[in-house]
Amino acid sequence: MPPSKSKRPVPASSNTKTSPALGERRASILDAIVSRYIGTAQPVGSGQVADATGLHLSSATIRSEMAQLEQEGYLAQPHTSAGRIPTDKGYRYFVDHLTTPTSASTPELKKVRTFFDEVHGELEEVLERSSTLLADLTSYASVVVAPGHTSSQVRSMQLVSLEPTSVLLLVILSDGTVDKATVTLDTPIEEAVVAEASVLLDAHCRGRQMVDISPLPSSNSPAVQAVLTAVQASVIEVEQGATNDHVFVGGPSKLADAFDAVETVRSVLSILEEQLVVVSLLRDVLNSGLSVAIGQEHGFEPLASCAVIVAPLSIDGKPAGAVGLLGPTRMQYPAAMAAANAVGAELSERLNRRKNDGGAA
Amino acid sequence: MPPSKSKRPVPASSNTKTSPALGERRASILDAIVSRYIGTAQPVGSGQVADATGLHLSSATIRSEMAQLEQEGYLAQPHTSAGRIPTDKGYRYFVDHLTTPTSASTPELKKVRTFFDEVHGELEEVLERSSTLLADLTSYASVVVAPGHTSSQVRSMQLVSLEPTSVLLLVILSDGTVDKATVTLDTPIEEAVVAEASVLLDAHCRGRQMVDISPLPSSNSPAVQAVLTAVQASVIEVEQGATNDHVFVGGPSKLADAFDAVETVRSVLSILEEQLVVVSLLRDVLNSGLSVAIGQEHGFEPLASCAVIVAPLSIDGKPAGAVGLLGPTRMQYPAAMAAANAVGAELSERLNRRKNDGGAA
DNA sequence: ATTTAGCACTCGATAGAATCGAGTGCTAGC
DNA sequence: GCTAGCACTCGATTCTATCGAGTGCTAAAT
Numbered sequence: 001m002p003p004s005k006s007k008r009p010v011p012a013s014s015n016t017k018t019s020p021a022l023g024e025r026r027a028s029i030l031d032a033i034v035s036r037y038i039g040t041a042q043p044v045g046s047g048q049v050a051d052a053t054g055l056h057l058s059s060a061t062i063r064s065e066m067a068q069l070e071q072e073g074y075l076a077q078p079h080t081s082a083g084r085i086p087t088d089k090g091y092r093y094f095v096d097h098l099t100t101p102t103s104a105s106t107p108e109l110k111k112v113r114t115f116f117d118e119v120h121g122e123l124e125e126v127l128e129r130s131s132t133l134l135a136d137l138t139s140y141a142s143v144v145v146a147p148g149h150t151s152s153q154v155r156s157m158q159l160v161s162l163e164p165t166s167v168l169l170l171v172i173l174s175d176g177t178v179d180k181a182t183v184t185l186d187t188p189i190e191e192a193v194v195a196e197a198s199v200l201l202d203a204h205c206r207g208r209q210m211v212d213i214s215p216l217p218s219s220n221s222p223a224v225q226a227v228l229t230a231v232q233a234s235v236i237e238v239e240q241g242a243t244n245d246h247v248f249v250g251g252p253s254k255l256a257d258a259f260d261a262v263e264t265v266r267s268v269l270s271i272l273e274e275q276l277v278v279v280s281l282l283r284d285v286l287n288s289g290l291s292v293a294i295g296q297e298h299g300f301e302p303l304a305s306c307a308v309i310v311a312p313l314s315i316d317g318k319p320a321g322a323v324g325l326l327g328p329t330r331m332q333y334p335a336a337m338a339a340a341n342a343v344g345a346e347l348s349e350r351l352n353r354r355k356n357d358g359g360a361a
Numbered sequence: 362m363p364p365s366k367s368k369r370p371v372p373a374s375s376n377t378k379t380s381p382a383l384g385e386r387r388a389s390i391l392d393a394i395v396s397r398y399i400g401t402a403q404p405v406g407s408g409q410v411a412d413a414t415g416l417h418l419s420s421a422t423i424r425s426e427m428a429q430l431e432q433e434g435y436l437a438q439p440h441t442s443a444g445r446i447p448t449d450k451g452y453r454y455f456v457d458h459l460t461t462p463t464s465a466s467t468p469e470l471k472k473v474r475t476f477f478d479e480v481h482g483e484l485e486e487v488l489e490r491s492s493t494l495l496a497d498l499t500s501y502a503s504v505v506v507a508p509g510h511t512s513s514q515v516r517s518m519q520l521v522s523l524e525p526t527s528v529l530l531l532v533i534l535s536d537g538t539v540d541k542a543t544v545t546l547d548t549p550i551e552e553a554v555v556a557e558a559s560v561l562l563d564a565h566c567r568g569r570q571m572v573d574i575s576p577l578p579s580s581n582s583p584a585v586q587a588v589l590t591a592v593q594a595s596v597i598e599v600e601q602g603a604t605n606d607h608v609f610v611g612g613p614s615k616l617a618d619a620f621d622a623v624e625t626v627r628s629v630l631s632i633l634e635e636q637l638v639v640v641s642l643l644r645d646v647l648n649s650g651l652s653v654a655i656g657q658e659h660g661f662e663p664l665a666s667c668a669v670i671v672a673p674l675s676i677d678g679k680p681a682g683a684v685g686l687l688g689p690t691r692m693q694y695p696a697a698m699a700a701a702n703a704v705g706a707e708l709s710e711r712l713n714r715r716k717n718d719g720g721a722a
Numbered sequence: 723a724t725t726t727a728g729c730a731c732t733c734g735a736t737a738g739a740a741t742c743g744a745g746t747g748c749t750a751g752c
Numbered sequence: 753g754c755t756a757g758c759a760c761t762c763g764a765t766t767c768t769a770t771c772g773a774g775t776g777c778t779a780a781a782t
Contacts, residue, residue, distance in 0.1 A: 043744095043745090045744060045745050045746085046745070046746080047744080047745075048744095059745090060747095060748095063745090063746070063747075064747090066746095067746090067747080077746090080745085080746065080747095081744075081745050081746050081747095082744080082745065082746085083744080083745065083746095
């Protein structure tokens with residue numbers, strides 16, 4: 001091969017050589033197998049790998065490498081004389097050493113951008129639709145966990161008397177979010193007293209951040225004080241976001257496509273129904289420093305056949321909720337991760353803007 | 362057969378003879394086939410019917426009757442030499458002439474009662490959990506459409522200025538529900554003006570029913586008037602409940618059990634994702650005066666293999682939302698209808714109590 | 723005039739047997 | 753160290769045979 005033009009020392013050979021460990025060649029074989037299996041859901045044989053990879057090796061050589069990879073736990077064989085399937089460990093290596101850059105592909109990224117440029121309105125609606133967007137983008141079920149109110153600025157806080165013994169606590173945040181909690185009182189309280197407490201509360205909280213509002217102010221009047229004391233707990237509840245369900249699940253129907261066993265579909269669906277579980281799952285994954293949890297990695301049995309992709313949301317640089325994707329372990333990691341990251345980043349930006357600009361749109 | 366005791370002219374023969382039309386005997390054959398098919402999902406043959414029904418007839422006789430029923434469109438045959446399957450028309454006859462009384466069986470009814478005795482808290486939570494209850498009770502996916510605010514009494518109505526050009530409309534109802542809408546103004550308005558408008562609005566609305574609040578009061582100050590005008594549209598929006606999504610879907614995972622074809626599961630799920638469609642579906646069914654829509658009866662193609670059971674909610678005797686069940690056409694009609702009715706009735710009662718007593722619990 | 727027993731027939735479902743072929747592990751030679 | 757070659761495995765596919773639940777029809781029985 002004569003170098004016809006001296007003017008390209010390293011041609012555009014797009015052989016991204018990222019990963020040592022496991023050996024250059026064995027790695028690209030693994031990569032080829034995982035990619036292919038993700039696409040076809042069929043066990044991959046040595047012949048296919050030989051054809052697919054750039055390295056020119058015979059199937060026999062590939063075969064011996066594959067045997068090695070199996071011994072090391074990256075691959076598994078459904079039965080003798082079938083091709084190989086990636087194990088969780090295999091997928092893990094794949095995502096950790098992705099050759100494809102994890103940043104989003106331009107067309108999709110653009111889609112996300114224009115989506116966020118167009119979507120306006122209430123926060124809940126934005127989150128809800130983000131979730132749908134992410135599901136549509138990836139064809140996996142998505143989850144959006146709304147940020148708590150911890151760092152939000154209070155625009156107004158009020159008490160409204162409903163019954164003699166029950167009072168509604170209203171918290172209006174400067175981003176237009178409204179939260180509420182019903183407080184039951186031990187003894188009946190007059191409306192006028194509630195109103196007085198409300199004024200006091202509002203004056204105290206207005207303009208502060210949610211974190212800064214405890215302790216509540218006190219009053220000379222015992223009756224007013226009683227109301228304030230009763231409200232205390234609910235204020236904290238609201239601060240921590242325990243009051244409204246703030247999980248948005250998008251595209252659960254995608255699960256029916258992602259898994260072929262109907263029983264799997266059922267069990268995964270039923271998990272998505274339990275919002276608490278979902279929230280804590282995402283939190284755990286994030287806390288463990290991962291962005292992807294594959295198979296057993298999150299020690300959550302019922303989702304052993306799933307992979308979870310998480311991207312954090314942040315407001316003012318602090319973590320605030322998350323977006324996630326739920327699919328089979330053989331999911332399109334590069335694309336899905338890219339999408340989740342893109343939506344996460346973009347959504348974070350809008351949340352920031354929202355918060356600092358004030359209200360909607 | 363000598364009447365051994367003159368003292369029972371018509372013994373406790375539980376032969377509920379409800380339905381003329383179609384002929385007594387043919388009806389009970391149809392009934393037997395439908396019941397059995399609902400249970401087993403297998404085509405039912407003449408032999409099975411002969412064994413199952415009380416009437417002592419040979420399979421041959423049954424057979425000729427079945428042939429008739431098929432010609433009349435109540436039954437269908439998957440293929441020659443298989444048993445019969447009910448058609449939509451067959452199911453329709455079945456539910457219209459239910460021998461089992463549609464009122465709930467006592468054990469379940471009790472469950473519903475104690476559930477509602479125990480559940481307290483925000484309206485949204487009650488509805489959400491009702492939906493889950495209904496799904497658990499029946500093993501079908503359930504839907505609860507929240508009542509609109511039309512007949513609710515306004516406890517307070519306020520405007521909160523968020524940005525110079527955007528105002529938050531807050532509506533607090535006497536049942537503790539809070540609704541909101543963001544109103545964008547054409548020109549920047551000072552906070553003081555918004556506050557003035559808020560006071561005016563609150564004074565006008567407080568204590569009235571949502572239906573009675575339009576038209577809004579007017580003001581001498583042009584600035585205040587401008588705000589009120591801008592708010593008008595959102596008030597109506599809120600009144601008609603267009604502002605927050607008020608559909609609660611329960612137990613979608615049940616669908617995976619109810620249908621065996623995974624493709625069906627997917628398509629039904631994806632329909633449940635579109636709340637607008639679900640709401641209008643239930644409304645249509647109710648408007649057509651039915652409580653059950655089987656197969657094609659609601660002209661909604663994608664749900665042709667489903668049956669929909671609807672029970673209305675009512676507040677002060679006026680229709681206000683609905684609860685629904687979604688399952689395969691071969692669903693356990695008697696039990697499911699009973700459950701839906703029970704939950705519907707009980708929930709209605711709680712809603713009434715809530716509204717008239719005032720706040721929560 | 724029904725009802726029923728009897729019978730030939732249909733056709734999906736089930737079970738074996740045969741075959742195919744993608745894939746494997748191993749070995750010997752390049 | 754790589755590869756060609758080869759015997760071997762084993763699920764998937766196809767084909768055939770068989771089974772049996774169920775049907776429609778007819779002729780006898782009530």
